[in-house]
Every structure is written in C-alpha cells, then in structure tokens.
C-alpha cells in the first residue's frame with residue numbers, strides 16, 4: 155500500500171517536487187478551525203458561475219499567514235518551488251447553492267479530474283504556485299477528501315506526458331472510449347492520451363478537520379466524492395516575481411473564454427491594470443496588489459461586484475484583436 159510519507163511527524167518537504175503534494179497533520183488547532191467555520195458561515199457566495207465558492211475574509215487570511223509562511227520557508231529550503239505571496243483564500247464545499255458549470259443544479263458539488271483553470275490564466279505559472287488545502291468541516295475521515303495523481307506514479311507510467319504537465323494548468327482528464335485523454339482548456343485540443351484509468355494510480359490522503367494538504371498548482375486532482383457535507387479552506391500562494399504577459403489572459407480556446415466570462419469578476423480588474431499601465435507584461439506582485447485593492451473596494455461597496463457579460467465579451471474580443 156502506498157501511504158503519504160509522514161514518519162514520526164517528520165514531513166519530507168522535498169515531496170512537493172517528487173510527489174506534487176505533502177501532508178501535515180493537525181496544522182490548525184480547535185480555535186482556528188472554529189474561527190474558519192464561523193467565517194465560512196458569514197461569507198457571501200462569489201459571483202463565479204464556474205462553481206460555487208466563498209472568499210475567506212481578509213482578517214482570517216491574515217491570522218494564518220505567519221503559520222503558512224513557515225511551511226513555505228521549509229518548502230523553499232527543500233524543494234525547487236518558490237512562493238512568497240498569499241494571493242487569496244477561498245472555501246470549497248461539497249454542496250452548491252446555485253447552478254454552475256460544475257453543478258448544473260443546486261446540490262452536491264464535485265470537481266472531476268483537473269488542473270486549476272482560473273489561477274493558471276491569472277498567474278501563468280503553476281510550478282511556483284501552492285494550494286494550502288485545509289478541511290474545516292469534515293464529518294467522515296474516509297469521505298469527501300481530495301484525490302490526487304501523485305507525480306512519481308504518473309511519471310512512472312507516462313514520463314513524456316508528465317514532463318508536459320509540469321508548470322501548466324487549465325486541463326481536464328476525461329474518459330474517451332477505452333482510454334483517457336488530457337484536454338487542454340487553455341489552447342484547446344488535447345495534451346495527450348492515457349492508456350489507463352487515472353484511478354489506478356490515484357491517492358487519497360485521509361484528512362481530518364485541521365489537517366493540511368499542500369498541493370502544487372500543476373498536480374491533477376479531483377473531489378473524492380460529495381456524499382458528505384465537507385468544507386475546506388484553500389489558501390493560494392504565488393511568486394511575486396512571476397511575469398504575467400497580457401496575452402496569456404486573452405489568447406486561447408473557446409472553453410477558456412467561457413470560463414473567463416463566468417469568472418469575469420477576477421479577469422476584468424486584471425485587464426484594467428494592463429490598460430492603466432499600458433504594459434505588455436506585469437509582475438504577479440503588481441497584479442496581486444491591484445486585485446486586492448479592487449476586492450476591498452467591492453467589499454466597501456465603492457465598486458460594483460461584477461461587470462456586465464456583454465461588456466466583458468467585447469473586452470475579450472478587442473484584447474484578442476489587439477494582438478494581431
């Protein structure tokens with residue numbers, strides 16, 4: 155049996171390179187878990203039509219930053235991954251209150267195999283990007299976890315494909331006849347074909363409330379099941395020096411345009427900053443600061459929570475034409 159390496163409480167941080175994830179038990183204490191639960195109950199739904207998600211309040215994000223940074227320092231010392239900036243924090247629940255692309259009607263919400271989409275388009279590099287995933291409501295240890303495809307097991311089966319997947323995002327793994335394909339939602343088409351079912355090599359760390367699963371941005375993952383009502387907090391770290399080209403936002407497939415439209419509350423401010431600074435590229439640090447300013451203004455009600463669909467579509471079209 156393969157188990158996630160955690161011998162006598164010693165975490166092997168280099169597994170973020172060799173396996174794509176690592177597990178730290180009992181990272182949060184009871185008070186912290188309760189604080190996050192209360193924050194979740196009070197958090198409004200984001201205006202995201204791709205899936206149901208809530209934002210972790212800035213105050214609660216701040217209280218955990220120091221503790222998360224300690225993990226980042228260990229990761230930087232023992233692996234190739236470099237992150238230095240807490241960009242955002244959200245809550246993922248296995249229940250959706252509304253119809254979205256992921257849950258066609260209100261009810262159980264379950265993410266199929268994927269690498270994250272929106273964050274790839276915003277930050278352009280999923281290698282120096284980490285997801286700190288912490289269940290805060292977890293009724294059953296064996297259920298509703300996050301299932302991953304470990305790097306080492308994937309590389310063993312399909313080394314060339316593994317290399318292609320490193321550093322990227324916005325993909326899905328789907329059954330296709332007798333095999334499976336990796337679909338590229340960024341540029342369209344497919345990245346490759348898997349001659350086996352990914353569940354043959356998957357791993358599901360059994361998490362309790364307060365356990366921490368650290369995931370690289372480029373690991374393939376899915377919701378184990380939505381049979382219990384689980385809530386997880388997910389803190390996202392980026393590297394402030396990462397270069398984000400303007401074109402990485404606008405170029406690409408129809409699927410990308412649709413998902414960006416569904417999450418235009420994130421992308422419209424990014425385009426605005428490119429306009430304001432008349433730049434062809436920006437550092438992730440600058441873009442992060444601008445997004446945080448906009449989110450604050452929205453909370454304070456001095457800026458509207460979302461832009462119109464038509465306005466965003468015409469923006470996207472002019473961005474695409476701009477590049478020709």
Ligand SMILES: O=C(O)CCC(=O)C(=O)O
Pocket residue numbers: 246247264265270285287299300375376377378386388
């Ligand atoms: O909570 C889940 O089941 C999915 C979360 C996820 O896909 C993510 O954290 O990127």
Ligand SMILES: [Fe+2]
Pocket residue numbers: 265268269270375
């Ligand atoms: Fe995800």
